[in-house]
Amino acid sequence: MKPTDSTSDADTGQPTVVSDGPEDTFSFETSGSTVEVTWSDRLQDFYEEFIYKPGLVAWDDRRTRIGAVIMFVYLLMGIPGAWFYPAPSTNQVKRGLGPFETLDAPLGSTGSGEDVLGMVIHATPEMLIMVVSGGIFATSVAVLIGTVAGYKGGAVDRALTSFSDVAMSIPGLPLVMVLAVVFRPRDPVLIGVLLTINYWAGLGRSIRSQVLTLREESYVEAARTMGVSTPRILLKDVIPNLMPFVLVNFANAARYVVFASVGLYYLGVLPSSVDNWGIQLENAYSQEGALVGGDALYQLIAPMIAIMGIALGLILLAQGLDRVFNPRVRTRLAGESEATAENEDRETNTEVNI
Amino acid sequence: ANLVSNGNDDNESPRHVSHVNQVPADIQWNSSNPANTPQITNRVLFDPFVKYNFSTGKFIPYAISEWNFGGDTFELTVRDGLTWSNGDDVTASDIATQLRIGLYTGEPYADFTESIKTPDDSTVKLQFDSTVNEQIVTFQILADRFVHQKESEFGTYLETLQNDEQKGLKQLGDFAYQEPIASGPFEHDSVGQEQLRLTLRDDHPDAEKINFDEYVFEYRESNQQAQQALQNGAIDSVFSLFVQTDILKNFPKKVTQIQTPSNWGYGLYPNHSDPHLGDRAVRQAIQYVINRAQVRDNVSPDSKTAPEYPVGIASDNQTEWLGDAVDDFDTYGVDSAKTKQATTVLEEAGYQKQNGTWVDSDGKTVELPIMVPSDWSDWNTATDTVVDQLTQFGFQATKETRSYDAMLGNVFPNGNFVIVAAGWLYGAPQGSFPYFSLYHQLVKNNDSVTYNYPAADSSRGGNRADVTVPARSGSGTMTVNPAERLSELAGSTDESTVNEITIEQAWVTNQDLPMLPVLEKVEQTFITGGEEWDIPKPDAEVAQVQWANTWLPRQGEMQYTGN
Amino acid sequence: MSTDPLLRLEDVAVHFENEAGLLTDESEVVQAVDGLSLSIEENDVVSLVGESGCGKTTLGKTAIGLQRPTAGRVTYRGHDIWSVRDGESDADLSWQEIRQSLQIIHQDPGSSLNPNRRILSILSEPLRQVNPELGTSERRERIYSLLERVGMSPAQDFADRYPHQLSGGEQQRVVLSRALLMNPDVILADEAISALDVSLRVEMMDLMLELQAVFDTSYIFISHDLSNARYFTQHGDGKIGVMYLGQLAEVGPAEQLIEDPQHPYTSVLRWATPDLAAVDTPPQELPMRKIDVPDPIDPPSGCRFHTRCPEAREHCRQTDPKPVPAEESSVRCFRAQSTSPYWDSEPLEEND
């Protein structure tokens, strides 16, 4: 056995770890070619990794493709649409126009002369903001709590798990209604957050249990062995593996926000001073008598289609989003050299959360 | 209509099925208990003192067969032969008990009534502490009052009240009267979650005018459900239902709509302590800008009217009371947005338009968040229209919704609003007599709103101050004290004084706009006629009451004719 | 000072406590490792062989500080690593240094590489830890040169791949490279070659040994296959430890252990190692009285092997033999002691 030589380093108080030992016998520069990494390379890499390839994967799946197209339509409606299309106001057109009668109000008008299409379009931006903020809030809190609880274990885990237990045990919709009455939120970001105020809890629990398994994965252990800091392990080795699940649940949370917000607007629990499909529904239902007379049915149908469309888009997205960050799928689609180890695609279990 | 789709058909006896919008099982008939008091069923179960007829403007004697006004006394005579459903006679002391309880529970006549006596078995005599206007007394004591608190049931509460008012109020307030002893032609039979069944009493004086055995109230929660039930004949009548023009078209022919004035309607209460809405110029500008006819047409031209003059008098009575003076009054534009006038008024008051938005002299934007009960759809539509009209003119108007309960509980009492949608008239039938609505607008509204109108009662945040408005003659100004003038009216028995004060206060209202009238509601009562029921024409005088479907049977005007 | 070995395990025990199950109330204690001592020198190779579940992995992880022993000490250059970790030691070396000096290669190369990271990113991680001052370009240079060194060229191409785009052998090379980039003193290779195809195992072992010379590391090599352990240990000039139910049955240099097994269990393992040369020899009897390993929750009394040992006698059931150290080896069996009550004891009945 060789005598130790690094103890002397320790004695002099020098850091012993970065010893030059290996370089003496094996030079890292043997490859000869020097490698230059420029900023544009990095940008290029970023584009490839986070935009081009996920897009490619998403586009490859029929469901995701349709979902993306639908969501794109809503984006169009929400941004340029709401910008250019005249905002709905009473008596902007003739009262009680049927659908497809005039170009001024392609989908007809209400009994007080509001353009139905305008109402649908102008409800979109707020809805999109709500959906995104709700989705981000729910998933990010879930990820934060789930990963920390799962990874840290012990008392932290117990505390966080009890916390989410309690959060989960509070009936969601009634809670949200109470909060809506208290805060009378108008800001769509706030509404989105409020609606998902305890939606994250269930998600956090499943993320926690996934992290519990991930934490035992050899590559996480390897990272721990290398002395990588916990946040970095979570960020680099744990969370990326949760991404498929998180993305799917982002879409699910977003759909929940659509359903809940429209429902609460419909019931009049959320302040109806903004444009919302739920308010349109309520108006058609109780003011225009869409139920009994049947003349105003189109006023009911337009917002219904808007609601179902966005929900459909989100579900379809969710169906395929889990593949976006699956390296197997993306390499296959990017036409890179194929797997040599095992062949099967690991499909993440798309859990259903309503 | 009398046969229930999946009910038990052994029930051969003819019946009238009407609509109730409360869960029947939850209803209790003690009107001194604020929880779940009935809105309609009591009108069949109990006899009204008298009935106000809208087309004649007169009271029709009923349970009170005669009444005598004596300046500071008021004498009531109980109808002969009137009995309770347990067989007891309805006596003067039953009526007195009920009126005496009212002294404690804050009935309006409590303010001027000194004592209530029963000189004999059929006479009740109220003694006032001063003279009171006859109309006011009559409305306050007779209108909308029912024979419903039998002494044997309520006497003990009265006793407690007399000994310990607090305790009495609590006990009375907690008493849920579940199996009422009826004074009306129908008595309580059974009640459930879905329906209340009343059966005909043979010993009621008007029993022989009624040829059906049961009066049933079926619960329909929403307007839509009630509409549908009417449409498909599941119910025979609805006492009051907002039905939009389009839907009305689709109703079967046999369904008759009886319209009566509600003397009530959609208006806006400005908060007078708001820097902008406290400014008459802004209120006038708003009133100018609002196109009331357009609002009416957006909501439903059949069930709403646009009042001609923004004064505290119901449309139907405006010409009658204002007489020739009407020409001096400003309409503020019934069917147009008088933007020019609005602009002039505002600019004179130092406001100006910046980037299309009106700002005050300090550069602060005039913000008009109009609060409205969230589940009153017609008012929401009206507000939407108003908001758009105001926005087009350059006000920063928005709609804000609250549940009506929240408004009652929090918004109104605390004055937590800038401008709020609320009823600008007193309501039927009292609203027919201008005093009530003027008082409502200028001094003390019955929604307990704190709105700081200077002339208002202190309990509303005002200090019964004088109000200065341009003189009606066209030059100079006039300063009056609405609170004093109206109490003068209340104590006056002289018709010309009443007229003079009414016009004067209407003028103040018209000029200062303590509230902004927009619409007036037309009550829609529906009764099915056709082959089954023999009912009068919709515009028949006898039907011009609140509500025809509870009154016509007593008059023998609603007869069952066939299957 | 210099007498301290690189790593020393003193009387180490690792007990796992399982939560009570549905039907049982008491929690169970698995004695994965029990009262075991071992030391590893610089540039050493120590192989651990034994049946599945006998505690090889647990022992390995305890040695490199991934598993906290429930009893005993693990020292690194004479310092108790867990005291250092808890900040209770006055040694002038940090936990971070120890952590970086003791690395691991897992059995399944596929699962020890994060499927979501490219090879380049995976291999950058150790450099980030050890040489944080390196720039991106320098890091890449080092990675490329090491990849070429382990036989993966063109390095740039391989570095750009995801783990699933590599074959098992290549994956294991990446795992090895990752450990080596840490510049560790000890690498625990836990069944590092078992998942590879037979034909690749020798190649991998050769590579590991070759790089040992270059990088100056010791190996703890875990395998259930005696012939692999022999190949690796003999090349590395180290020792083989035979484990049985959390204890070391026998330790010794490869050649000696295989040629002259002292412990009956070592003989059993030898029997189990296929022998190409013995194709024609007729099959032997099972050299044990039972096939299945006893439950580590409730290990047998006395000598833990006595329930299966063909040579067991009554004495083995009652008394636990102490390890008998010899020159370079140590055996934990009465049969290695010429004087022992064992020799006078009755053989065990067939069914214990």
Place this chain on the structure above:
Amino acid sequence: MMSISSDVLNEPQDRDAIIRMDDVSVTYDSGDSYVLDDVSLAIERNEIIGIVGESGSGKSMLASSLLDAVPDPGQLSGSVEYRPVQDQNVEVLALEDSELRALRWEEISMVFQGAMSSFNPTMKIKEHFIETLEAHNAPVETGLNRAHELLEDLYLKPGRVLGSYPHELSGGMQQRALIALSLVLEPDVLVMDEPTAALDLLMQQSILLLLRELREKYDLTMVFITHDLPLVASLADRLAVMYAFELVELGPASEVINTPTHPYTRALLNATPNLNAPLSEMRPVKGKSPAPINVPSGCSYHPRCPLDTEECRTNHPPADPVTPEHTAACFHWEEARTEISLNYAETGTNDGDWR
């Protein structure tokens, strides 16, 4: 791909085959990738034949073909004949569903790679036995008695094993329980696909020992598939070596081990760590085995072979008889014996005195 399909490797020794495979191929991707390429093989009655090859060389496909149970959407072609008694032929690939159902498990049964996943996790072991017996209309009582006996033969406690759920047993126990389950209907042939891959060596050897005993006791024919050549060497009567979806060498076990002829077999043996071989002589097999989509033309081993010639690159080598019972598919097998030396041949053939 050159097709010299007449190369029935063991034509000469076709004495009493219980199963004959002729030109059996399995394709995926609608015929684009062959994962079993024209394999012909005769399995003799009561023998243990070991089939050896690298991972992915098509061993499992061969096993599945025997029962016409290739996983979807694989296409199986060729002929598989089953001969329950001499001179009676059953063409397995032409059987009706019900006949196939009867053949499987009653005549030929199979133990899969990975016993852990072969049991229904929500059923006790006993139920597996019972349902198998019932499905084949076998008397349950006697069947269970047989199961008891089998389990005992396999050194298991029948009562405990039968009453357990699969997850309650260790890997080795599950594997043995599965073997017992496969024998409960008294089949003639037992096909085992890597039955011991997940176990440690001691357990593997123990099971092999038990299999040997079972063969004696129940007159079984066994097909034993593994990637671990040394493991089967002592168990099998004959060995077949697969490379790139084809059989490259077939012969009696001792001949294949002691005098391997195909360069691949020799390389494989040299790469295998061995207790007796001198360390310096172990050499890994160079290069990589081909994927099903791009198998090299000619001899598929030629890119890795030290002896390859032009001929190897273009022509597909036929199975050449080395001895009457030993064939190799190589043009240069004679050179191989001299050119590629074996690392253990010289050392003692009888080093087993430690036992």
Place this chain on the structure above:
Amino acid sequence: MNSYYLKRTVRAVLTVWIVITITFGMIRLLPGGPLEQLRGKLLRQGVSPSRVNAMIESYQNVQPNQSILEQYYEYMTALLTGDLGQSFLQKEPVTAIIGDALPWTVFVMVMSTLLIFVIAIGWGALMAYWEGSTFDLVSSSASILFAAVPFYVLGIVLIIVFGYQLELLPTGHRLSPTVEPGLSLLFVLDAIDHAILPITSMVLTGAGLQVLAMRGNAIQVLGSDFVRVARLRGLSDRRISVRYVARNAILPMYTGFLTLIGFNLGGSIILEEVFSYPGIGYYMFQALEARDYPLMMGIFLIITVALVMAVYIADLTYGLIDPRVKSGDSREAY
């Protein structure tokens, strides 16, 4: 007592307690307390403010002058004796209102959830069996489509079509006016008649995603080794589909089923409002509007307990239905 059961039970009770405490505090944050509500009501009836004040001060149940801690203490002690207080709205004990309303909600929600799962399991399994067929494709699309419809939207559509247009089914309420509860066939039929539309709207919109989940599970099981081996063992297709595929595919859905019941109870608030179906959700909404604290708390509590119980039962029983899991393992609901 087994320690796991004990621990789990304590945790469930603790959770309920914490939720009660939190909701108790939170509900008191609501603007406009019940007394203000009542004040408004009285004032509207023309009662003079001084009398209103007098009445309110003497009003029972909630004493505004009591400190929140005292109120909390009283509420908790009352709760332990099963007393949820008096409703302001109804002048009835909260327990009576809940007792009257809960069975109807439970009926609708349990029926819906059951149907959702029955449909999901059957349909999803068939889709998995015929994976890739037209049937599978059409069913998948339909499932996704239905999942995109909020239940209340479908509810409205159903009301319009079957209630108002075709007049085949009632548009709301628990029962027809003439039918009173009792153990008669008429009652049962009428109750079902009224529950058809609410249940249908829950089931059709809720089943979609569950069908897809079942399909995924079943496909996974179908591809597993033990199914392949079972086929080789010659088991009948029926046995394989029931005992192997269905059993193993349903397992992961079991906890979801129980938690969905609890979850749906919370959702009843919108459903019952749309259908004017007086169950607990309906009363919850009424109570919220009227700031009827005791009623609100009571219903909140019931739904919470239902949720906690659902999860609790799921946790405790999962070990019984899946032999691989001992209760005590980390495998828990959610």
